[in-house]
Amino acid sequence: MDRTASGEDVVLALHTYEAAAKERLPGPVWDFFAGGSGTESMLTAGRDALDRIRLRPRCLVDVSRCDPGTELLGARLAAPLGIAPMAYHRLAHPEGEVATARAAGDAGALLTVSMFASRTLEDIAAAATGPLWLQLYWLRRRDLMADLIRRAEAAGFRALVLTVDAPRVAFRPRDAANGFAVPSGIRAVNLAAEVMAASHGSRAGESAIARHSAEQFDSSVTWDDLAWLHEVSSLPLVLKGVLTGDDARLAVEHGVSGLVVSNHGGRQLDFARSAPDCLTEVVDAVAGGCRVVLDGGIRYGADIAKALCLGADAVMIGRPALWGLAHSGTEGVTGVLRLLMGEFEEVMALMGAPTVADFGRSGIATP
Numbered sequence: 001m002d003r004t005a006s007g008e009d010v011v012l013a014l015h016t017y018e019a020a021a022k023e024r025l026p027g028p029v030w031d032f033f034a035g036g037s038g039t040e041s042m043l044t045a046g047r048d049a050l051d052r053i054r055l056r057p058r059c060l061v062d063v064s065r066c067d068p069g070t071e072l073l074g075a076r077l078a079a080p081l082g083i084a085p086m087a088y089h090r091l092a093h094p095e096g097e098v099a100t101a102r103a104a105g106d107a108g109a110l111l112t113v114s115m116f117a118s119r120t121l122e123d124i125a126a127a128a129t130g131p132l133w134l135q136l137y138w139l140r141r142r143d144l145m146a147d148l149i150r151r152a153e154a155a156g157f158r159a160l161v162l163t164v165d166a167p168r169v170a171f172r173p174r175d176a177a178n179g180f181a182v183p184s185g186i187r188a189v190n191l192a193a194e195v196m197a198a199s200h201g202s203r204a205g206e207s208a209i210a211r212h213s214a215e216q217f218d219s220s221v222t223w224d225d226l227a228w229l230h231e232v233s234s235l236p237l238v239l240k241g242v243l244t245g246d247d248a249r250l251a252v253e254h255g256v257s258g259l260v261v262s263n264h265g266g267r268q269l270d271f272a273r274s275a276p277d278c279l280t281e282v283v284d285a286v287a288g289g290c291r292v293v294l295d296g297g298i299r300y301g302a303d304i305a306k307a308l309c310l311g312a313d314a315v316m317i318g319r320p321a322l323w324g325l326a327h328s329g330t331e332g333v334t335g336v337l338r339l340l341m342g343e344f345e346e347v348m349a350l351m352g353a354p355t356v357a358d359f360g361r362s363g364i365a366t367p
């Protein structure tokens with residue numbers, strides 16, 4: 001939090017965190033965070049879809065007390081807000097995911113930890129006071145996935161999030177142009193070094209991230225393989241990156257507890273339908289059979305309200321958490337989360353919706 005000359009706190013707008021992160025981070029790291037796949041058409045698609053949605057407030061409702069609190073897969077949250085899985089938080093701040101976990105706990109938000117976290121699951125869990133989920137890519141080395149899942153269970157993680165929109169990492173022009181590789185001092189410490197080796201070592205014109213995924217991700221997995229995950233762990237399973245009603249129905253049939261409707265922050269399929277545009281179809285298809293979360297372009301408290309009106313149970317932010325981290329570690333991430341929660345609480349009052357259950361389809365208009 002910045003302070004004025006008189007010592008008062010100044011609430012920083014999200015773009016202030018973004019500008020500070022851009023200034024502080026090395027160019028190729030900024031590009032890795034900010035960039036998208038292909039033509040980068042999906043970087044703005046989700047944001048544009050959210051901007052098109054307009055709110056329809058009700059009036060003369062008692063909003064003297066608004067409660068943004070909610071429950072998600074057994075966890076109490078201060079608001080329907082979480083942090084999406086993102087690899088290598090130490091690229092943004094030396095404390096990495098430990099700083100993020102502290103902030104999520106302080107703010108009462110969910111944190112989804114990437115399989116490629118740069119701090120150990122145990123250190124992250126020790127710093128966390130709120131719920132943690134573990135994100136997985138499906139590796140060829142299933143033994144390593146099983147080992148990671150066992151460690152997550154022992155550390156108290158509450159759900160597994162399998163990312164299903166990335167059988168391989170898509171072509172990302174900025175990373176290719178920069179020959180982006182993860183710097184050798186920053187590692188996906190929860191996985192064996194030999195399995196992560198391809199992520200390091202820059203080569204002109206090639207992204208090491210893409211090279212690594214082509215080498216290590218198992219792109220042959222299908223719905224039938226989810227049985228293996230259910231065998232290995234009894235934690236609730238969430239699929240991240242589902243964009244159609246057909247896949248949403250299949251997910252429920254396969255015992256999935258939650259879905260993240262997501263375009264992977266514009267980093268995977270170019271020219272896809274935007275996640276907010278897919279939300280209603282997915283919510284209708286699951287018909288209450290599992291929980292639904294939206295991510296991609298969430299930048300204002302009003303976006304949380306719009307997602308709830310479309311039927312989501314919660315939203316997750318990606319890049320804004322990294323901006324907060326780059327700005328000032330734990331304090332910055334807490335600032336980002338509290339900014340969004342404060343805006344959301346105000347939207348609740350102005351919408352005449354004092355609880356999260358008061359948001360429904362009649363609360364929005366889409367052209």
Ligand SMILES: Cc1cc2nc3c(=O)[nH]c(=O)nc-3n(C[C@H](O)[C@H](O)[C@H](O)COP(=O)(O)O)c2cc1C
Pocket residue numbers: 032033034084085086087114115116135163240262263264265266267295296297298316317318319320
């Ligand atoms: C730098 C970066 C790293 C990411 N790493 C992962 C990851 O490891 N696993 C994953 O499922 N998604 C990953 N994502 C995608 C996010 O989970 C999320 O879907 C996206 O960032 C949300 O959009 P937003 O950044 O516009 O809020 C990453 C995104 C960024 C920007």
Ligand SMILES: CC(C)CC(=O)C(=O)O
Pocket residue numbers: 087116166169209213264267
């Ligand atoms: C290490 C990468 C696979 C993470 C990432 O950049 C992403 O998922 O977008």
